Amino acid sequence: SDDEVLRILTTPGFSSARTVDGVSGRGVGLDVVKSKVESLGGMLVMQTRKGEGTTFAMKLPLTLAIIQALLVKVSGDVYAIPLGAVAETAVISSYEVKSVSNQEVILLRDQTLPLVRLSRCLGLPEENGHGTFPVVVVEMAPRSVAIAVDELLGQQEIVITTLDRFLKGIRGFGGATILGTGEVALILDIPSLLS
Structure with missing residues (x-):
């Protein structure tokens, strides 16, 4: 499900890069985004459509x-x-x-x-x-x-x-x-x- 994939993608250390360089492959990315959004009282939502792509949305309180x-x-x-x-x-x-x-x-x-x-x-x-x-x-x-x-x-x-x-x-x-x-x-x- 989308929720399970999101949980894996936002695990600290997870990376889809095949090689490590100065920018990618270090497993720092979506986990930081998720942590920051949650610290603000919001949530990160992911929706995938086969053949179309994936959408990430941040839901934050209006305040x-x-x-x-x-x-x-x-x-x-x-x-x-x-x-x-x-x-x-x-x-x-x-x-x-x-x-x-x-x-x-x-x-x-x-x-x-x-x-x-x-x-x-x-x-x-x-x-x-x-x-x-x-x-x-x-x-x-x-x-x-x-x-x-x-x-x-x-x-x-x-x-x-x-x-x-x-x-x-x-x-x-x-x-x-x-x-x-x-x-x-x-x-x-x-x-x-x-x-």
Whole structure:
């Protein structure tokens, strides 16, 4: 059976190589993969189809998805923006916000960027619009977009947890995470949020 073959293939010291060299024939390979996958709480699965080949699959718990994120606060709630989407952050004055064709824009480093207020996207009450406020510049094809938030909380490594089936279909969220304070923060899916 596939399970028996997998057990043999992942036995330490097993090798199918006829000769030993610096890379192959030493019996180190699948046993290391299996050990590492199991240490992460997962399992290694093998499926063979005669004449077609063999497929190896690693099943890992979803809680193992760890990313770097920028934590922001909007209307008193904390949200996480995956750092891969973030180009930069800046603090701008409300007086720097202009309107072009009914779209708010800002000028940042000689580049005109559309300004999107995260509170509006999420249907939340807005903070007082006077004074200065932080923006997170995200890279979106074909151009960058500045997202206005109430507060920048800093960068943090977070564990992604999938959303419950009732929340899964809501546009703009890619998951959730539990912060060190015990507070739950929703992880923003920037492309779907701004589409």
